[in-house]
Amino acid sequence: MSNVPSNLKYAASHEWVLKNADGTVTVGISDHAQEALGDLVFVELPEVGAHYDAEKEIAVVESVKAAADVYAPIAGTVTEVNQAAVDAPESVNADAYAAWLFKMTPDNLADVDALLDAAAYQAVADAA
């Protein structure tokens, strides 16, 4: 049973999104995603300043087992990336909600509200 915090929003492609006070959002992969991938050994993050449309490939996480794309949960511009996750990919396994991947300024902050809530994402994860 994976951990799905209720204060976050989720994309069906297994990213979590946290709204920050400064108008940016923080994005990572869900506990379910890290568990399915297994031990992560490589994280590749986007360039700061780059713009992505929703559902576009924005980052890559690789475990010993497989490579997986991370998708932009909403459209926006990357403002910051978490170098600590690149340096220690296993930190995402240890706590997928602490080891965020990148922050972005959404084109439209209301897009966040249209994402899945915890209960809806739990249903997606359970079906996977």
Next chain:
Amino acid sequence: MLKQTVLNAAHRALGARMVDFGGWDMPVNYGSQIEEHHAVRKDCGMFDVSHMCPVDLVGADCRPFLSRLVANDVAKLTVSGKALYAAMLNEAGGVIDDLIIYFLTDTKFRLVVNAGTADKDLAWMQAKAAEWKMDVSITQRRDGADNLGIIAVQGPNARAKVWQVLPQVKAASEGLKPFFAAEVDQYFIASTGYTGEDGYEIMLPASEAEAVWNALKVAGVAPCGLGARDTLRLEAGMNLYGQDMDETVSPLDAGLAWTVAMKDERDFVGRAALAANGQQKQFLGLILLDKGVLRGHQKVVTAHGDGEITSGSFSPTLQQSIALARLPLGVAIGDQVEVDIRGKLLKAKVTKPVFARNGKAVI
């Protein structure tokens, strides 16, 4: 409906993450694949490999049959218990399967073939036995009554742990050199493996497998999934059927020339094709110098043309990504090449195809 080994319930009780592995419901890990990998290199781990298929050959023509059936030469098997790794080829020289042959007596041999290829292997063997009019009965021992479970116990402490749990096998298995087997009552103890570490592969009545598995667990042997099995064999430079070779690949291009015995005039299936085609590619290792992870099917760009990765992953022992690859003949060990990973060309070094064995890096 996925097939289950006799240890399925034991895996689930241990909280294993189960996956569909070629139609079998198998554990990929019990938590951390990397920790399981290190357990085998440094201490002792065990794998359920009961999805693999033991095949018993009985009859006066076992030797002549195997002599024509596989590319390695069973004439090398002169001492009872000795094992031989061999490739079974089709007429075109492609690999139908790779297998281990255990010599028991001149009228009794045991083979172990891969899980996903077992049905076609058995059909091929039956057809050849009939075609060549050989006196040999071919009986699979994986399914049905009288079936066997297989537990691989691997690592520097594997032998001691097995003797602790099965003290009655100690006397017969203590002196086994690598690639031998001994039968003790219902236990078939083989000093073979797929990890590059010391240890045993134990075949036993399926009805006893769970009790032995649980006793090994209590003795401190780490349950390990097929994920760790794959990174261990990759580090050890051991081929995986379906990835590193298949029916379209010559053993000579898959690093298996050492298993092809062509010195004398022995006739075996595929020999003519191997002789006609010769070696077209070389099978070597790669270590990624840039950051990333090498994977099967990635293109390798070299000064002598393109090659292809057949197996790649992250090496827990080396803490770098490693791969096995089929490369053009001009490439030499030590060369720097490039690997196309998602459209980027990353630098890699060509190595011999063995990265780690017996607890340490050998590269």
